[in-house]
Amino acid sequence: MLTGAVAGAGATGLGAVSAAALGAVDPRLAAAGQDSQRPGLRTEAFHGPRQAGVATLPQAFCVFIALNLHRDVDRDALRRLLRVLTDDAAALTQGTAPVNDQEPWLAQNPSRLTVTVGFGPRAMAVIDADRAPQWLKPLPAFTIDKLQDRWNQGDLLLQLCCDDKLTMAHAQRVLLKDVRSFATVRWVQDGFRNTVGATPDGQTTRNLFGQVDGTVNPYPGEADHEKVVYGQGGFTPWIENGTSVVIRRIHMNLDTWDEADTPAREDSVGRRLSNGAPLTGAAEHDEPDFEAKGPLGFPVISSYSHMRRSRSDNPDERIFRRVYNYDLAVSDASGHSRSGDVRGGVSNTGLIFASYQSDPVKQFVPIQRRLAQLDMLNTWTVPIGSAVFAIPPGCEVGGFIGDTLFT
Known part of the structure; x- marks a missing residue:
């Protein structure tokens, strides 16, 4: 038991801690000039013809949640769920607490929150099977896959x-409370990139191999992006302003990656690890020269390099990547994992590869087939999860995500 003097001092300290915990700003720590431009108050528009979270400048954190609908969920029930999700997501993304939010103060810093909804095969069958895109089904099997069912297809995506x-954690809980009468959570995949301010906005992210990841990406707002993601001027969109997302969970074996020196790593990728430049160039966005030969007559960029295998002469075979890293705690971590292992060692690390395109069968599948056939990076990576979702258009104020499919 504390004595009176000590107890008094302790109470003073606890009071200060409690004030800070409730959001009070210590004037000694407050930065001068903080105002409405601080990152926590930035918002991304929710309503509009397209859903946010696709062409949006990638945020620091992302969580992908697959849901399985209860067996008794019919068209009317799914409509009710989508309306509730839409209303609450619209509020949360703008820094406003939904009516049922029991911790409304946690919604006051939207921090560019976006919520994107996707439909799996069963959700589309419930809504209108005749309007489901033909590509909305599991991807074909690839020889490099070691898929674990717990990371595969779901009925709905958040x-x-x-x-x-x-x-984000607060928004996740609010939305999952909306869902629990209609669906169960199949899986949750948490991902991260660099935190706000650590790198310039728009800089290509790195994965946990240290690679610059996603250099060749169509830029949002340009014609190439419109074609690749929304099918404008090249494909037939499954619905106007709709797209698709392929989510591949890729385990990365850092133990065996540690055994390769920098030249071997760069040979497998086809780029310099320091700045992402092709081995035939000096800067990240230099066009690679696949015909260039080294002193011994061998190609500078190997035919088995990841960059070479992911390129195609077919301009339709392009995707838009928005990837996130994962790194999970490992209990009693020890030992050394070997090539092809998806567990063991001192880390459980990988990539949540989110790929957006108008037609996965025409755009994503040919690229993945080439990578499965011959990609040196397969030495250190193993796909362990795979799912495909249709991303419907956005909605206007008063509507809900997917409403055009119900008319």
């Missing part, structure tokens, strides 16, 4: 991205 982990 994709939450945010620059603040606390805000």
